[in-house]
Structure formats: structure tokens, C-alpha cells
């Protein structure tokens with residue numbers, strides 16, 4: 001927006017309004033094309049000698065140039081200034097409680113861990129000031145693993161911009177709606193929806209209605225993609241058409257601004273004199289997107305037994321080893337439980353993958369005895385035993401097995417092949433539930449050799 005000229009400012013506001021109304025393009029990983037001004041996209045070529053409207057062409061490569069077609073990701077951005085002109089003298093900024101793997105700050109307890117919601121602060125905190133890392137896994141420098149974070153936001157970023165060179169960011173709002181003003185366009189999300197911002201994409205995070213809290217997963221590894229559906233076939237789970245990528249929207253705003261970059265686990269900041277969200281048109285398949293988790297179409301056991309939670313995978317970040325995800329993002333939401341002669345909640349188990357869970361709303365069926373509440377989280381680390389609490393076990397073992405609808409519930413898991421380290425913050429916060437590790441002791445001995 002040009003703030004010097006009110007009529008241009010109105011035009012810009014109109015353009016922004018229409019971008020919000022036009023909204024999004026549907027599909028997962030499509031080659032999209034979109035322009036906020038007519039003719040801003042070159043036709044049939046990427047790099048004309050001169051671009052329309054005096055724009056610069058810039059390629060953003062999310063995969064190596066030579067990646068196979070199925071994983072090759074790049075977009076062409078037609079922008080007012082190339083990113084190199086956003087570049088100032090960077091200085092280290094305070095990264096607060098945001099940590100990056102490898103972060104070995106405390107010894108990880110060999111125990112299940114659980115946290116109550118981290119309270120929203122009374123002070124004014126932007127997204128960048130309000131990230132609290134709970135766990136890290138793998139090594140960001142090797143492009144493997146993840147960070148599991150909570151964000152707390154009480155103020156919008158103002159003339160402040162950010163991109164993350166360390167990883168792709170999966171936002172999972174739990175309270176309050178946020179607007180992700182990205183280079184590619186505008187994404188609004190509320191609890192029940194998610195958004196993915198690919199590595200290197202510039203954003204400004206704004207509040208839409210009051211303070212916001214949510215989870216976010218920083219994926220250092222392979223970009224999130226849809227899981228294979230195997231014998232399920234061409235439909236159900238997360239359907240590609242429900243993924244929404246924003247249409248182009250830009251700011252032409254020449255005011256003192258700050259550019260923050262997370263790079264190599266540190267936060268850097270430089271002064272700029274304009275907004276970097278200046279992409280007037282773009283095309284390609286490397287772009288941010290949102291998805292409404294309430295559209296997920298779960299598939300499950302229709303006769304007996306409890307299937308593995310991999311049936312609820314929304315997105316997966318693959319590793320080099322087939323079937324061994326860097327991260328699976330798994331959803332436990334409303335569905336019918338119909339299995340006959342079956343203990344229906346999750347079974348007791350030990351898993352080579354490590355499991356970070358959060359709750360967006362409702363009650364999770366393995367933890368009906370309280371303690372796992374919306375905004376809270378749990379960690380069941382590599383090869384550590386876990387399962388339903390005593391309340392869930394007793395209920396599910398004795399209930400009459402009619403078809404039962406799990407209603408008004410939304411839990412999720414970031415499951416990674418790597419053990420998760422907890423941060424010093426997570427190990428010392430008042431939100432840590434110190435007695436959770438002992439929940440298994442409440443399970444009674446039922447064994448009776450004379451009664452089958």
C-alpha cells in the first residue's frame with residue numbers, strides 16, 4: 001500500500017478486499033498461477049527480458065533443481081523488488097523460547113510427559129515473541145526432524161516480516177483466528193483448520209479476533225505431502241481438493257520495516273524501508289496452503305479391532321526410508337466407533353516412533369480421566385509404554401458395544417521417527433503435570449487364573 005497517496009491507498013485496500021473475497025485456489029501440490037494485476041504473469045515463459053509493470057522475476061526453489069518430478073517444488077514470483085533488495089545488515093535478535101534441534105538442554109525423563117495449556121501472557125507478544133518450544137527432534141542442519149512448539153499471540157506483527165530457512169511451518173490453531181499474510185496471498189485460519197508455510201516463504205502474522213494460541217510443527221525434513229492411500233483407493237482421508245492456496249495479493253508499502261529470518265537455529269533481524277510482501281503474481285507448485293480438518297474423511301475398522309493410527313494421517317513428511325516418516329501429522333476427530341467385541345480406544349503400546357500430541361477441543365478417547373485438556377499436550381517418547389488411563393480402560397472394557405459416535409473432539413499427533421528432546425522451558429514450566437508419569441500405576445490387576 002502506498003501510504004503517501006490516499007487514492008492509491010484506497011485502490012490497494014480494494015485490491016486487498018477482493019483478494020480476500022476471491023480467496024483461494026483448490027488442490028494439493030498443483031501448478032497454480034495467479035495474478036493480482038491483469039497481465040502481471042508472463043505467458044509461456046518464466047523470465048522475459050522485461051516483466052510487466054516493471055516487476056522482477058524470482059524463483060523460489062523448495063527442492064533441489066534435480067529432484068524427481070514427484071517431489072520437485074518451485075515457484076516463480078513476480079515482485080516489486082527481488083528478495084536481495086530486502087536484505088539489510090542482519091543482527092542477532094532475541095529468539096525467546098524458540099529452540100532448534102539439536103537442543104540438548106536437559107536430560108529427557110524416561111517417562112510419559114504431559115502439560116496443561118501454556119497460559120496466554122498479559123503482555124503484548126507477537127508471533128515471533130510468543131513461540132515456546134516443547135520438544136525438538138533430529139537435526140535441523142541435516143534437514144531431518146522437527147520442533148514441536150506452542151505459539152502465543154496477543155498482538156499482530158506490524159511492519160515486521162519473517163521467514164524460516166530452517167523448516168516448513170505447520171500451524172494448528174487452538175484458540176483464536178490468525179491471518180497469515182504471505183508473499184503468495186492471504187490465509188486465514190481458525191481452530192479446526194491448519195496452514196502450512198513452506199520454508200523460505202515470507203509472512204506477517206496478524207490476529208483476527210483477540211489473542212491466539214496454537215501449536216506449530218517446524219518440519220526440518222521433506223516437505224509435507226499427502227500419504228499414500230494404498231488399497232483405500234482414490235478417495236477419503238484428506239482429499240486434495242480441500243487444500244486451499246491463496247490467490248496473489250501484495251503490499252506496495254514504503255515504510256520503515258523489519259525483516260526477521262530464522263536461519264541455523266538463530267533469529268536475525270535487519271531494517272528495511274518497504275514491505276517484502278510485494279509479489280504481484282506467481283506461478284508454481286511451491287506455495288502455502290490451508291486445510292479444514294473437519295473435512296477429513298476417516299476410514300477405520302468396520303467389524304473388529306482397533307487399527308493403527310496411520311489411517312488418520314493427514315500429511316506426512318517422508319524420510320529417505322520408505323514408510324518411516326520424518327513426521328506424520330495424524331488427526332483424531334469425530335467418527336463412528338462400531339467395532340464388535342473390541343476394546344475400542346487406543347491399545348497399550350510401545351512405539352519406535354515418538355509421539356507428541358495436542359488437543360484442539362473436546363475429549364480424547366484414551367484419556368477420559370481428565371488432565372489432557374484443549375491447549376495441553378503430551379509426549380510419549382520412543383519405545384516408552386503408554387495407553388488409555390484407568391478411567392478410559394474401565395469404561396471401554398465394560399461398555400455395551402453399540403455403534404458410538406465420537407463427537408466434538410479433535411486431537412492430533414506429530415509423530416516422528418526421532419526421539420524427542422524436551423526443552424529446559426518444557427521441563428520447568430508450571431504447566432508440566434508432574435504426576436502424569438504415574439498414571440499407569442492406577443491400572444488394577446484383573447488377572448484371575450480360575451476365571452476365563
Ligand SMILES: O=C(O)Cc1cc(O)ccc1O
Pocket residue numbers: 307308309345346347349351355366380386387413
Ligand atoms: O498414543 C496415542 O494415544 C496415539 C495413538 C492412537 C491410536 O489409536 C493408536 C496408537 C497411538 O499411538
Ligand SMILES: [Fe+2]
Pocket residue numbers: 349351355380386
Ligand atoms: Fe501412542
